[in-house]
Amino acid sequence: MKDCPVLEVVDLWVRYPYGDWVLRGVDLRVCRGERVLIIGETGSGKTTLARAITGLAKTIYECDVRGRVLLNGVDVSEKGHEILAQSVALIGQNPYLYFVEPLVGDDIYDYALKVYGDEQSARNAFDKALDSTGVRGLTQRYFFEISGGEARRALVTKALVSNPSLFVFDEPLMWLDDRGVEDFVKLFEVLKGLERTAIIFEHRFVPLLRHVDKVYALKRGKLIEATDRALSTFEIPSRQRLHGSCLEKKVNSEDLLIEVRDVYFKYDIKGDYLLKGVNMQLHRGDAVMIYGLNGQGKTTLLKILAGHLKPNKGRVSRKASVLYIPQNIALFYTESTIEKEVLEIFKARGMRAKVELGLNIVRELDLDLLSSPFAMSYGQMVKLAVGLATALDVDVLLLDEPFSGLTYEDRLKLLKQLSQSKATVVVATSNLDAVGAPYWTKLYKLEGGRLVEMEAVGTMSLIDASRLYREIVGVEGA
Amino acid sequence: MFTYSKRLEDYSTLARFLAASTTIALLLATRFLSRSITIEVVRLILIFSFELYLASRVREARGVLAGLKLILAFTVIGSLVFFLSHLLGWLAPNPIEVIPGALRLVAFFLGLSLLFQLISLREWRSLMNMLGLKKQALALSMVMSQMPTTLYNLSEATTTIKLKYKGKRPYKIVVPLALMSFLTSRGLAESYLIYGAPTVTARLTTHKKMDAYLYLLLAILVIGIALIDVMPL
Secondary structure, three states: OOOOOOEEEEEEEEEOOOOOEEEEEEEEEEOOOOEEEEEOOOOOOHHHHHHHHOOHHHHOOOOEEEEEEEEOOEEHHHOOHHHHHHHEEEEOOOHHHHOOOOEHHHHHHHHHHHHHOOHHHHHHHHHHHHHHHOOHHHOOOEHHHOOHHHHHHHHHHHHHHOOOOEEEEEOOOOOOOHHHHHHHHHHHHHHHHOOOEEEEEOOOOHHHHHHOOEEEEEEOOEEEEOOHHHHHHHHOOOEEOOOOOOOOOOOEEEEEEEEEEEEEEOOOOOOOOOEEEEEEEEEEOOEEEEEOOOOOOHHHHHHHHHOOOOOOEEEEEEOOOEEEEOOOHHHHOOOOOHHHHHHHHHHHOOOHHHHHHHHHHHHHOOOOOOOOHHHOOHHHHHHHHHHHHHHOOOOEEEEEOOOOOOOHHHHHHHHHHHHHOOOEEEEEEOOHHHOOOOOOOEEEEEEOOEEEEOOOOOEEOHHHHHHHHHHHHOOOOO | OOOOOHHHOOOOHHHHHHHHHHHHHHHHHHHHHOOOHHHHHHHHHHHHHHHHHHHHHHOOHHHHHHHOHHHHHHHHHHHHHHHHHHHHOOOOOOHHHHHHHHHHHHHHHHHHHHHHHHOOHHHHHHHHHHOOOHHHHHHHHHHHHHHHHHHHHHHHHHHHHHHHOOOOOHHHHHHHHHHHHHHHHHHHHHHHHHHOOOOOOOOOOOOOOOHHHHHHHHHHHHHHHHHHHHOOO
């Protein structure tokens, strides 16, 4: 590593207005060309550290920031935004926020023109960046029509235009399917080839472990470097098929709740069918996983099961009450406090007398009844929604990508919670992590519009991943 | 429906702007200049047909109609309420008057969407900058860039809240959507600080060879609308 360091963080303390300290004395040194992975629980301060490094904590969030963040030896608070923006590139959780022009190519070229001022230099930088990441095929596509993985590649390309010293990735694997994860890892190798310095904040860290130079854990507001001993645990085979069974659910094959027969569906009248001849039976007690890459129609199928979308052809018969938990879990909540949330849902479903059951769920999850549901972490939001579904005696619970924002530990806990639920559960997911769990009564794969039964495949064990996480972070017990 | 399409770039900015804005101006004019409902309806149908023609040049015609479904649904519901009020003897306009109103609403939304389908965001920025509306140009860029995501969130929230409250409290979707808008605006502020606000504008063109065709169609529309007054309707 030459010309060390690109980034130096010294005794950094950060807190939001009226809040407690999130970061409590963070120290970090990142050298030129180095790639650093920072892991941590949801709410541990990963995004806050990313904001502090990029100078956004003070400007946008009006945080109280103490300590120093030096980028190429200069304090970020002393740099003007124009200069800072060209030195550090932030690739945030939602890459779609970083595009303005509808066409990807126009957007990147406009940015190049803004950075360089003249058309020739802008064109050169544009071409160079496109060639580095191989996204030329995306330039004539609308940014809102490309996948999450493609959007991140396009955004990295945009960032490369200004030749920044440092790339900061905030949860880059969030909402990516398995192919998107592979693409990101390849992109990361491209940055390595270009000798770029990068910091990644990610809780779904296993796919990245072999591609970084250092691993840190953010715990109680401080950074702890992972020991070699902790990382050597990763030598355990990462993909395996789990044996045994933790099924606590009983399937009643006599009680058919939803039947889907030869269903065809398309959004565009003239377009191709998204779903082609889909057949499925959901019995009471079933736990079904539908695996498929993004854009294969998983959400559409869930909405058909829910009765929200009508198929163009085929038949869906349903004799069940259904609850839908969307990928963007914040869309599930509507009230100012968790208590009101529970009261409203029980009232609306004619179960006012059983509201205490819902309140008990909140207490079991150790949540404050008077706090806002939007103040919960992603994991807490999912767990509360599943808990309420159980208390409400919902027949069928549909979950769209419930694992995407969860740590490995939280994924295991959610699987356990689902296995204890009386409801029939249907989970749509785009990554295989949870497929290996011995929980599902039926496994399906949705590909090319067809829904086919799938064999249980070898996947990374969530138990191993959780154990590794605990080893790095230093948490005792399961 | 609000995304720019390059399919009509053979026409100048001025011609495209005139085509889209004239339809909206004509919609407003017919409200005040028509001497009978029949004439007004015929005029509205002419304008609507012209809009559909333009929309079908930039998108598939059936796709345009699919996009209009929501507006049509609201229009039908509104019209039914008016008809019902009339039957029950409540204060309500003449049912016949509802027809041009409903048609105008649909045509107005289609005309509005054409302003964004025919004119690119860069062209809007140039135009607004020329008028000294730089901040408004930036706000417009921000809003339009997030329109597709917002519509997706709307669909997700509708399914979720409908099932959660068994269809009883549909208005509650406003809360999570408002929150998403707040989070999005903060995310956009982050993105603009890092990558800068959009400043690139487009060269506004005043004439191109193909313009004559568009002006001819516009002239036929305007003359047709004017001549209806002298027809025995």
